[in-house]
Amino acid sequence: MQYQDKKPEDQILVIFGATGDLTRRKLMPALFELEVLNMLPEKFVILGVGRSSISDSDFREQNKNALKDAITRVADKKKIKGFSDRLFYLQADTQSEESYMALSEKLQLLRKQNSIQPFNLIFYLSTPPSLYEVIPRLLANASLNDESEGWKRIIIEKPFGYDLQSAIQLNESLKKSWKENQLFRIDHYLGKETVQNVLVTRFSNGIFEPLWNRNFIHHVEITSAENFGVANRAGYYDQSGAIRDMVQNHLLQLVGLIAMEPPASMDADAIRNETVKVLQSLRPLSEKDVAENTIRGQYTESTIKGNKVKAYRSEEGVAADSQTETYAALKFYIDNWRWGGVPFYIRTGKHLPTRVTEAVIHFKPTPHYLFAQQEDCNACNQLIIRIQPDEGILIKFGMKTPGAGFNVQNVSMNFHYNDLSEVRIPDAYERLLLDAMIGDSTLYARIDAVFAAWKFIQPVLEAWKNNADIPLHGYPAGTWGPDIADELIEEADMGWRYPCAALTGDDNYCAL
DSSP: OOOOSSOOOSEEEEEETTTSHHIIIIIHHHHHHHHHTTOSOSSEEEEEEESSOOOHHHHHHHHHHHTHHHHHTOSOHHHHHHHHHTEEEEEOOTTOHHHHHHHHHHHHHHHHHTTOOSOOEEEEEOSOGGGTTHHHHHHHHTTTTOOSSSOEEEEEOSOSOSSHHHHHHHHHHHHTTOOGGGEEEOOGGGGSHHHHHHHHHHHSOTTTGGGSSTTTEEEEEEEEEOSSOOGGGHHHHHHHHHIIIIIIIIIHHHHHHHHOOOOSSSSHHHHHHHHHHHHHTBOOOOHHHHHHHEEEEEEEOEEETTEEEOOGGGSTTSOTTOOOOSEEEEEEEBOSTTTTTOEEEEEEESSOSSOEEEEEEEEOOOSSOOSGGGGSGGGSOEEEEEEESSOEEEEEEEEEOSSSSOOEEEEEEEEEGGGSTTOOOOOHHHHHHHHHHHTOOTTSBOHHHHHHHHHHHHHHHHHHHHOTTSOOEEEETTSSSOGGGGGGSSSTTOOOOOOOSSTTOOTTTSOO
């Protein structure tokens, strides 16, 4: 696996929320894989910060248990010990000024012990969003934003704000002590190998770019489905919902990559300039548009493969009268020269039939139907870009069925990433953490993109909250959401693609 030719400078990574779920499931496995691949800096320390009263050795043992599966694959035991030796821990109250004085002293000690020069620091906020203003402010009060002896960076998890106003407020707070080039707003979808491949598919192949416009594309459909409920995230999710959790960030960023103009180069600013233009070109939604072009749903009790699944409102930590959506579908337009008049459809939900994320480019039908089967627009050409799982690309087109006459059937050509047997698909956090260490912000959200996404979503949030005539539809867990979502698609003979976990499966080949 190759990321970049540039080797990260020596540095210290500080993880706030070091004993939490995200650190255990994502950050530590990603860092360990980078260790195995010799991609971490030569002199590199990870300092976990949390409220738990544990020692360095306890912290190392906890993470060794969390990395058990990864460790069993590593033949070089020196790698395991080397990674463990990088781990340190500091108990701290993240809302206390005194804790940051102790943090500063600990960092100076680790710097001296490990001969880290210059004094480069990354602070990862793996914490509740309520601390996104507090921690950076107190870090600055302790002069831990001072770049006179080395660069300082902060990685901020989503959500960046709860709505447009709170995002503006959070940014204003951060700007008081931190510069824009120090802020890395993470969206792990952008770190996925297959999301980045959208750019390669479009801009390295001459067969796609001439067709990538309103003249040849009928509509674009993006699905991000999960086959599980809120699990232990109910406290967060009931305040967020599908629109904030998935649409405002992940899916609109994906729209930006699919719809962007060719960048002048592949550097961070050039790419992000073009994705921002897409988000700024999204046609604003009026309250009438929200009522007609959005669907919200909430999963209800059901039985899936013989197992009873409780309704969302019965989940622990969810209010009995909760109006939080677990499903959201939107239809919208991009008002620019390339995409004028082309509808975009996005949907996301929990407790759908399968876990899958993909983008489907639906091409226009031929201008004259020579074959009867072509009258069904679901038989039109499609390009399917599978983000996860069974990552790959699928193209659907018509072919003559062997025999007399001109009977046409849809066939597929496909490529699967796992066909590259020598290549391992890295986890998104591996790429994003390494990029932050290097200082490459290409795959991180810029603040103008965050604001543009919130500006587009804000009318939806307000209408869903204030307009009692916009219903919250129930849908049985294990189905593809409210049936009424099919009415978003303009043509009566067209509908959503119902994908399977396997890229080549759809509603014709796999049972829901």
